[in-house]
Amino acid sequence: MRRSLAFALTVASLVAAALVPAAALAHQGNPNMKSVVNQLTPRVPGVTLQVLNNDDRFQITNRSRDTILVQGYESEPYARISPDGTVLVNHNSPAFYLNTDRYGAVTVPKTANAKATPDWQLLDKTGVFQWHDHRMHYMSTGVPTVVRDKKAKTKIFDYRIPIKIGSQQGKILGTLYWDPPKDGGAPIGAIVAFVVLLVLSVGAVVLTRRRRAAGGGGDDDPDGGGAPRDDAPTARPAAPAATGGEAW
Structure with missing residues (x-):
């Protein structure tokens, strides 16, 4: 998850740099x-x-x-x-x-x-x-x-x-x-808005997944509940998170 967010932010930055x-x-x-x-x-x-x-x-x-x-x-x-x-x-x-x-x-x-x-x-x-x-x-x-x-x-x-x-x-x-630009150049305001929207969208996805994880649900649990399936293997107790580290 952490890598996904970093990747998305990097892509957003590159897109903005390319369009400005x-x-x-x-x-x-x-x-x-x-x-x-x-x-x-x-x-x-x-x-x-x-x-x-x-x-x-x-x-x-x-x-x-x-x-x-x-x-x-x-x-x-x-x-x-x-x-x-x-x-x-x-x-x-x-x-x-x-x-x-x-x-x-x-x-x-x-x-x-x-x-x-x-x-x-x-x-x-x-x-x-x-x-x-x-x-x-x-x-x-x-x-x-x-x-x-x-x-x-x-x-x-x-x-x-x-x-x-x-x-x-x-x-x-x-x-x-x-010799002005023929197309007037890319609109800076629109570019900034696009990048902000992209970042906020990524943040929303991350927040949603964190909430599901905290509630015990997962992407394969359409009901959002934490009840285990009958065919699910018995889970081992989760190891405690390292001090100072990110849980996700």
């Missing part, structure tokens, strides 16, 4: 927006770039022999990913602070400016760097004025972000689109 749309699980991405990378230059084997959570952040991976330098809003050194996997972030880059909030609603310390000597701090040694970049998304909570039909995919703007790979100056070229 990705946008609802996203960190901060706008479910109606999609940022698309069109080109990364220079093209270097072992360097890959992707957008995470619609328009939330970039992830760049360096498996090449070159050092990657991500540049901030004034082309200052922002992050550095070395061939050995070392990831450093410049704490004197204004982008380091501005990128901590989706809309840049933070106070940048006076020590952080584009001309300051970089203050490189170790982030990790994975060779992978993720960062939120205001140039890749719409800097407002409303619907862009360029969107005439909220159900139609619409180009909002193109963007260009400077980046260096090795000794070569390059760029990230991308486009931001208004």
